[in-house]
Amino acid sequence: MTPDRAAVCDLLAEYGALIDLGQLDEWLDLFTEECRYQILPRENYDGGLPAALVFCDSRAMLEDRIRALREANKYNIHTDRHVIGLPRILDGGLELEAPFAVYQTDQEGETRLFATGLYRDRLDISGPRLKIRDKLVLLDTFAVPSLLATPL
Amino acid sequence: MTPDRAAVCDLLAEYGALIDLGQLDEWLDLFTEECRYQILPRENYDGGLPAALVFCDSRAMLEDRIRALREANKYNIHTDRHVIGLPRILDGGLELEAPFAVYQTDQEGETRLFATGLYRDRLDISGPRLKIRDKLVLLDTFAVPSLLATPL
Amino acid sequence: MTPDRAAVCDLLAEYGALIDLGQLDEWLDLFTEECRYQILPRENYDGGLPAALVFCDSRAMLEDRIRALREANKYNIHTDRHVIGLPRILDGGLELEAPFAVYQTDQEGETRLFATGLYRDRLDISGPRLKIRDKLVLLDTFAVPSLLATPL
Numbered sequence: 001m002t003p004d005r006a007a008v009c010d011l012l013a014e015y016g017a018l019i020d021l022g023q024l025d026e027w028l029d030l031f032t033e034e035c036r037y038q039i040l041p042r043e044n045y046d047g048g049l050p051a052a053l054v055f056c057d058s059r060a061m062l063e064d065r066i067r068a069l070r071e072a073n074k075y076n077i078h079t080d081r082h083v084i085g086l087p088r089i090l091d092g093g094l095e096l097e098a099p100f101a102v103y104q105t106d107q108e109g110e111t112r113l114f115a116t117g118l119y120r121d122r123l124d125i126s127g128p129r130l131k132i133r134d135k136l137v138l139l140d141t142f143a144v145p146s147l148l149a150t151p152l
Numbered sequence: 153m154t155p156d157r158a159a160v161c162d163l164l165a166e167y168g169a170l171i172d173l174g175q176l177d178e179w180l181d182l183f184t185e186e187c188r189y190q191i192l193p194r195e196n197y198d199g200g201l202p203a204a205l206v207f208c209d210s211r212a213m214l215e216d217r218i219r220a221l222r223e224a225n226k227y228n229i230h231t232d233r234h235v236i237g238l239p240r241i242l243d244g245g246l247e248l249e250a251p252f253a254v255y256q257t258d259q260e261g262e263t264r265l266f267a268t269g270l271y272r273d274r275l276d277i278s279g280p281r282l283k284i285r286d287k288l289v290l291l292d293t294f295a296v297p298s299l300l301a302t303p304l
Numbered sequence: 305m306t307p308d309r310a311a312v313c314d315l316l317a318e319y320g321a322l323i324d325l326g327q328l329d330e331w332l333d334l335f336t337e338e339c340r341y342q343i344l345p346r347e348n349y350d351g352g353l354p355a356a357l358v359f360c361d362s363r364a365m366l367e368d369r370i371r372a373l374r375e376a377n378k379y380n381i382h383t384d385r386h387v388i389g390l391p392r393i394l395d396g397g398l399e400l401e402a403p404f405a406v407y408q409t410d411q412e413g414e415t416r417l418f419a420t421g422l423y424r425d426r427l428d429i430s431g432p433r434l435k436i437r438d439k440l441v442l443l444d445t446f447a448v449p450s451l452l453a454t455p456l
Contacts, residue, residue: 083253
């Protein structure tokens, strides 16, 4: 089956919602077993520099990363909100690009823009459910001190 | 009929646009006669505290509320812009969740982030048009002085 | 053919992505040969004042404008990110309205909200691909010094 716009939107909506709800196990399950997840400053990417802020090339590695973030998060209490814009569907539905803005709210209830960027996902259509095989998070914002408090 | 992604997106787009245009009578008409509309700080919701910032359990009550806001708005002149992200469609299309960011622009033309949050809507599919039966606005941002100048 | 929600979303996603990628030739190609592109402060529009910030009534004129912006941009280096919200589809698919937020990131990697507004597009369905015939960018934010560094 070729994923259509609705299936791609479902996946992206799920992706953002699960991070915001803190349901990171369900979030992990959006990736295939063999997967890659990278966060790269857009600047590096455009300049051909491969230096990633986060680089995980298996789900186990991503899981470890998430566990570490959860630990770190105990001292940086905030909530996230992902607003994901309309996606572009490429390569007959096997790839997507979607712009995003992530907001964080602190314990005083103040919300600020945390980061913007672009998702570029390679999808897996072999199973009954659309999954992410390779996710590249191109990050516009790199002047972020508390960068990796949660996945992006 | 079961609402599909397109119908849900239509409803949400309409919802945000009508507030931003100030067409609040048309906005009210997106709700069923018997409806509920609540704004709840996410913090309260997560903590199991039911204290709502706004609680209307009929369209008449919502209408009263809107009239009061219009009156109050004469002294707080600004325009709104709702950017609603990709929705999650749940329970076979009877429920939706959608993240949002609301921006306000003042009379000097300066725009700032007003609030972010999540819509959680229970839909009514009994009529010819999809309507909102129960809307919960989970508000991330609660450090907002001029909070209820317009509906969210 | 009448454009459906998917085709309209494709066009909008393409529109934002091509600006953000700096692919302005491809962006121009989203417009019909005979086209109109205007940026109008919402305030002027609501007040019935026709004074546009940008007014191009042919693709050639839009092309000239883009060339000038590219020149100017050499001294104002930043990247853009368009987050376009759910569109409203009007007039049987011949018109769309979509809210947007544009963010800019400077060379230090700091991202800030640049502007919000509403697209109101008249579409052309005569060719094999959906195109823009008349685009009105209603700009909420008019307190913007570096306004026209890129198209909106």
